[in-house]
Amino acid sequence: MKIISMIPARYAASRFPGKLMQDLGGKTVILRTYEATVATNLFDDVFVVTDSDIIYNEIVNNGGKAIMSKKEHDCGSDRIAEAVESLDIDIVINVQGDEPFTDKESLIKLIEVFKNDKDNQVDLASLMVHITNEEEIKNPNTVKVIIDQFDFALYFSRSVIPYPRDKNVNVKYYKHKGVYAFRKQAILDFYKLPMQVLEASEKLEQLRYLEYGKRIKMVETDVQGVEIDTPEDLERAIKLWK
16 A cells, blocks of 8 residues: 655644644754654655645745645645545545654554455544543533444544443543544545535544444544644653653
8 A cells, every 4th residue: 555644734723823833842843753754764755735835835945745735725624635636545644733742653543444444435534532530521612523333433522422421331531533544545535525514613633434324443542642732742752751
């Protein structure tokens, strides 16, 4: 299998504009993420795909590979789909540009899903982390996922799922980490399908796959990482880097 990584990167993030160009230990967040992804040595190629000249030049001027989007896109999957359409690949792994602490072991687990999927039952795979903190479980910025007995995603939500009506049931809550591995055809299909009501309501692109019957295999990891969504997250990342 030919496996590449794509790092979608918008400059104008709604909650923290310009976050990918913030300094993290002497290099920008997006450059840290790109270099960490390359350093895993898991991929035939790694690209940043962006709509921003600033981000494009940051990567290219530091010896990396970047692709400029031709169109405006609402989500990272659309941006990646446009970029991979003409590439001869089998699997593309989407690494979030705001996660500079890329975890190699988790990425290996995602790749293994497709190596073991002899019957092509998996359209895409993604990561989840067991969470126990009540504030995090209730936080709408923490996307939760529920799974079936075979670890396929049933639903993703910003709400608390499942709802703990019976406090005596030993429910495990999982946070969805936005790292995806796609079969090329799955992400091209996504690109051509219009948004439906669940995705529009929750503002979660992964729901489009479920609404159209795609199968998402979830892989548990114990690595939380640091997603830089706010200035406070950046401060945490700087402390962790030091």
